[in-house]
Amino acid sequence: MNRRRRTLLGFAAVAVILGFxxxxxxxxxxxxxxxxxxxxxxxxxxxxxxxxxLTGFAGYFSFGQxxxxxxxxxxxxxxxxxxxWPFMAALPMAGLLAGVAGLLLGMVVFRLRRLxxxxxxxxxxxxxxxxxxxxxxxxxxxxxxxxFMTGTPLPEFLGDFTTAMYLLTLVFSLLTVMAAYxxxxxxxxxxxxxxxxxxxxxxxxGVPVFRYKMTALGANAFFAGLMGxxxxxxxxxxxxxxxxxxxxxxxxxLMSVLGGMRHWxxxxxGAVIITTISDRLNSAGxxxxxxxxxxxxxVILALAxxxxxxxxxxxxxxxxxxxxxxxxxxxxxxxxxxxxxxxFAYAMVATTxxxxxxxxxxxxxxxxxxxxxxxxxxxxxxxxLTEANT
Amino acid sequence: xxxISQGVVSGVLFGGLYALMSLGLSLSWGALKIINLAHFxxxxxxxxxxxxxxxxxxxxxxxxxVVVVPIFFVIGALMQMxxxxxxxxxxxxxxxxxxxxxxxxxxxQTVWSADFRRIGIxxxxxxxxxxxxxxxxxxxxxxxxxVAAVLIAVGMSLLLSRTYFGKAVRAVAQDRxxxxxxxxxxxxVAVILSGLATSFSALxxxxxxxxQSIFPGLAVGWFGxxxxxxxxxxxxxxxxxxxxxxxxxxxxxxxxxxxxxLSAPLVTFLILIAALLFRPEGLLTRRxxx
Amino acid sequence: MSLLEVTDVAKRFGGVVALDGVTMRVDEGxxxxxxxxxxxxxxxLINVLSGFYAGDQGRVxxxxxxxxxxxxNQVAALGIARTYQIPRPFDTMTPRENIAVSxxxxxxxxxxxxxxxxxxxxxxxxxxxxxxxxxxxxxxxxQLKFLELARALATQPxxxxxxxxxxxxxxxxxxxxxxxxxxxxxxxITLLIVEHVMRAVMALSHRIVVLDQGKVIVxxxxxxxxxxxAVIRAYLGDRGLDA
Numbered sequence: 037m038n039r040r041r042r043t044l045l046g047f048a049a050v051a052v053i054l055g056f057x058x059x060x061x062x063x064x065x066x067x068x069x070x071x072x073x074x075x076x077x078x079x080x081x082x083x084x085x086x087x088x089x090l091t092g093f094a095g096y097f098s099f100g101q102x103x104x105x106x107x108x109x110x111x112x113x114x115x116x117x118x119x120x121w122p123f124m125a126a127l128p129m130a131g132l133l134a135g136v137a138g139l140l141l142g143m144v145v146f147r148l149r150r151l152x153x154x155x156x157x158x159x160x161x162x163x164x165x166x167x168x169x170x171x172x173x174x175x176x177x178x179x180x181x182x183x184f185m186t187g188t189p190l191p192e193f194l195g196d197f198t199t200a201m202y203l204l205t206l207v208f209s210l211l212t213v214m215a216a217y218x219x220x221x222x223x224x225x226x227x228x229x230x231x232x233x234x235x236x237x238x239x240x241x242g243v244p245v246f247r248y249k250m251t252a253l254g255a256n257a258f259f260a261g262l263m264g265x266x267x268x269x270x271x272x273x274x275x276x277x278x279x280x281x282x283x284x285x286x287x288x289x290l291m292s293v294l295g296g297m298r299h300w301x302x303x304x305x306g307a308v309i310i311t312t313i314s315d316r317l318n319s320a321g322x323x324x325x326x327x328x329x330x331x332x333x334x335v336i337l338a339l340a341x342x343x344x345x346x347x348x349x350x351x352x353x354x355x356x357x358x359x360x361x362x363x364x365x366x367x368x369x370x371x372x373x374x375x376x377x378x379x380f381a382y383a384m385v386a387t388t389x390x391x392x393x394x395x396x397x398x399x400x401x402x403x404x405x406x407x408x409x410x411x412x413x414x415x416x417x418x419x420x421l422t423e424a425n426t
Numbered sequence: 427x428x429x430i431s432q433g434v435v436s437g438v439l440f441g442g443l444y445a446l447m448s449l450g451l452s453l454s455w456g457a458l459k460i461i462n463l464a465h466f467x468x469x470x471x472x473x474x475x476x477x478x479x480x481x482x483x484x485x486x487x488x489x490x491x492v493v494v495v496p497i498f499f500v501i502g503a504l505m506q507m508x509x510x511x512x513x514x515x516x517x518x519x520x521x522x523x524x525x526x527x528x529x530x531x532x533x534x535q536t537v538w539s540a541d542f543r544r545i546g547i548x549x550x551x552x553x554x555x556x557x558x559x560x561x562x563x564x565x566x567x568x569x570x571x572x573v574a575a576v577l578i579a580v581g582m583s584l585l586l587s588r589t590y591f592g593k594a595v596r597a598v599a600q601d602r603x604x605x606x607x608x609x610x611x612x613x614x615v616a617v618i619l620s621g622l623a624t625s626f627s628a629l630x631x632x633x634x635x636x637x638q639s640i641f642p643g644l645a646v647g648w649f650g651x652x653x654x655x656x657x658x659x660x661x662x663x664x665x666x667x668x669x670x671x672x673x674x675x676x677x678x679x680x681x682x683x684x685x686x687x688l689s690a691p692l693v694t695f696l697i698l699i700a701a702l703l704f705r706p707e708g709l710l711t712r713r714x715x716x
Numbered sequence: 717m718s719l720l721e722v723t724d725v726a727k728r729f730g731g732v733v734a735l736d737g738v739t740m741r742v743d744e745g746x747x748x749x750x751x752x753x754x755x756x757x758x759x760x761l762i763n764v765l766s767g768f769y770a771g772d773q774g775r776v777x778x779x780x781x782x783x784x785x786x787x788x789n790q791v792a793a794l795g796i797a798r799t800y801q802i803p804r805p806f807d808t809m810t811p812r813e814n815i816a817v818s819x820x821x822x823x824x825x826x827x828x829x830x831x832x833x834x835x836x837x838x839x840x841x842x843x844x845x846x847x848x849x850x851x852x853x854x855x856x857x858x859q860l861k862f863l864e865l866a867r868a869l870a871t872q873p874x875x876x877x878x879x880x881x882x883x884x885x886x887x888x889x890x891x892x893x894x895x896x897x898x899x900x901x902x903x904x905i906t907l908l909i910v911e912h913v914m915r916a917v918m919a920l921s922h923r924i925v926v927l928d929q930g931k932v933i934v935x936x937x938x939x940x941x942x943x944x945x946a947v948i949r950a951y952l953g954d955r956g957l958d959a
Binding site for chain 1: 766767768787788789792793797798800804806807808809813816817818820821822823825827828867868871
């Protein structure tokens with residue numbers, strides 16, 4: 037399959053390029069910060085992508101990303117910090133435990149006679165809070181004292197701490213995004229999309245809805261937990277407040293809505309954009325304001341962006357490339373800010389705005405002309421099917 | 427014996443406040459089909475405004491009612507008009523109200539910082555006074571909140587069942603187009619209802635400010651309580667919400683007294699999960715036909 | 717030879733009895749018309765047969781398999797497909813994608829690749845070739861109904877349940893649809909059609925079953941059935957006979 041092979045090659049290329057970055061960073065004596073920034077971005081790419089498998093593909097809105105992530109963080113922290121497990125052995129357990137928890141939830145909630153989207157969303161929210169309360173309550177987990185993960189030994193071949201974190205994050209996020217891609221481009225993916233559009237009808241056509249929903253939920257929980265387990269190291273001192281707060285569930289929603297929830301690349305693009313902008317705002321000392329901006333972004337995106345920016349970028353790739361590189365060139369030339377990341381941030385903002393604005397105008401024009409408000413044929417998956425026919 | 431009865435009484439009184447906090451969301455969800463997460467931030471914002479009024483203008487917090495209720499009525503009305511203008515589905519409204527919640531909470535934190543704030547005792551005697559009855563203490567602030575909650579719940583219930591407006595609300599909630607065919611303007615009804623819902627939240631915020639110290643993180647802490655009360659009580663069911671508030675209040679408080687304060691959110695969320703899974707239409711709502 | 721056997725199926729919703737002991741059969745290769753006044757339980761029966769509702773009592777056998785309590789997707793896997801009165805296409809997908817998805821599941825599992833090819837066949841069969849790749853919101857009601865049909869056919873059913881597929885169509889569209897239904901039948905698919913458009917039912921059906929208030933009151937050949945006084949009474953009330 038032409039398309040499949042091309043995409044997998046693309047993954048391999050990304051893996052190689054990104055994989056060598058730490059070596060490049062050392063050779064060129066670039067600040068370590070770039071490595072840290074990259075692996076932070078990769079963390080969010082994985083979280084957003086895993087979330088989107090359930091919410092975007094299957095249409096079951098989940099407020100529970102914090103639950104799976106939290107299980108992952110605490111699984112590793114407890115096993116390593118309290119029971120002396122080696123870190124690399126504890127990592128898969130993080131994913132497994134989170135995955136099992138997700139499946140348990142699914143077994144109860146997906147078997148209900150009348151499960152509405154809101155009930156599911158609220159249940160996931162409740163699960164996250166229950167887990168947080170349990171972690172706080174039970175000394176066997178946390179008990180309010182927190183767990184120290186700093187200084188946990190990592191295998192030597194991974195290099196120093198930053199490099200090790202980077203490589204592991206890279207591997208896990210690649211796995212997660214690849215999973216999302218493989219799911220989308222399969223019977224499972226199409227079944228999920230059908231479930232999202234009309235579950236009853238999908239059921240009537242023979243889609244094994246329960247099994248597929250469980251798979252999506254399990255995948256979501258597993259990959260979220262796996263990355264969470266790894267992130268315990270990054271947190272250093274693991275506390276309930278630091279792990280079970282609104283940040284993870286909020287950001288994955290934001291990133292996926294921005295990037296687009298119908299395509300596996302959506303959360304990736306969204307995560308890159310939001311992480312970059314958020315990082316720049318924080319370093320400019322605007323941490324408080326950044327939270328407000330994030331809230332505002334969420335509202336604006338929910339209103340203005342129907343399919344997310346990724347698909348629009350792909351369809352208008354000429355405009356995208358032009359605006360991105362043009363802005364990048366401008367910012368670098370005028371050296372508005374010393375940091376390379378800031379340059380990219382500006383370029384990303386410019387490109388995102390370029391994607392947003394015309395669509396708003398476009399939709400208003402359509403509405404005025406009496407159109408039904410759709411954006412035309414769904415751009416998502418038509419390629420796969422029409423390619424064979426051209 | 428005294429400790430238990432005190433726990434129950436406290437639970438009941440708190441339950442009134444919980445019910446008041448939940449009424450806005452419940453009405454909005456039940457009648458307007460919008461899960462308005464912004465309500466949490468409205469409660470918080472109202473609390474802070476009441477606090478600020480006491481600090482800046484020495485206004486008695488109870489009197490502040492006169493200020494916050496109209497303000498938030500208008501906010502609620504405007505919000506509903508906004509939703510009419512943009513025409514979003516349930517999923518988008520969830521995201522949008524979530525975003526508004528984030529914005530308001532961050533704004534509150536930016537303006538007032540994360541420090542604890544408390545209305546001074548000179549202006550807030552209610553916070554320290556307490557009525558003793560049968561060996562049990564009834565803190566005045568909680569008592570007032572409870573009475574207010576009962577009055578509003580009963581009043582709203584009567585409004586919904588006896589008045590023309592109430593019938594219009596129920597008609598719109600069940601079948602918009604039919605309601606329109608009978609001469610009801612669904613938009614106007616929705617706007618007024620939204621205003622009412624938000625003023626209830628504002629009132630709840632007022633009582634929160636009277637009863638305790640406030641800080642921005644409070645809002646997220648209410649999620650469990652409010653959602654369990656809303657689901658247990660039945661969407662749009664005012665008396666049910668009142669009852670559920672008391673149930674949740676007693677359960678949470680008893681848990682707190684027995685197993686420590688950390689167990690309270692656990693109990694509340696477990697109630698929520700049980701309600702969601704086994705009786706999402708609420709305790710007092712009769713199961714509808716198919 | 718009977719393909720579908722329905723024995724004493726009942727279904728109630730709270731206080732409302734929708735089906736009150738329905739017994740009937742569908743023979744292999746026939747077109748069975750299911751008619752009855754509004755509220756007689758026709759749609760409920762379709763929902764029970766396709767696995768959406770579990771009947772409260774009774775039994776449904778399809779090709780000698782007991783399907784009474786099977787979930788909808790397993791019923792579909794055995795070879796029963798249905799359409800909806802009000803078309804319910806997957807609205808984020810194009811017509812081609814709608815059919816492809818259907819083809820991938822249904823009675824025989826098919827891969828993504830095969831579905832791409834096969835979808836074209838069903839598009840041509842229902843005349844939707846021109847709109848194969850447009851958005852759902854650009855199709856007319858008639859086209860949506862044909863899409864509904866194509867999607868059901870793509871699951872390669874042995875029994876197809878058509879739920880008021882002619883509702884809302886103008887006379888020429890009805891004629892086209894009747895012709896389409898006949899072509900479907902010619903491919904060897906057994907049909908159960910729920911319809912209000914009498915001339916279509918009379919023209920298409922080999923047999924007719926009449927439901928009233930959740931019970932079968934008459935069944936037999938079309939002319940016979942429609943002349944039966946019980947049927948006239950059911951539709952028109954007691955006055956009808958005097959008119």
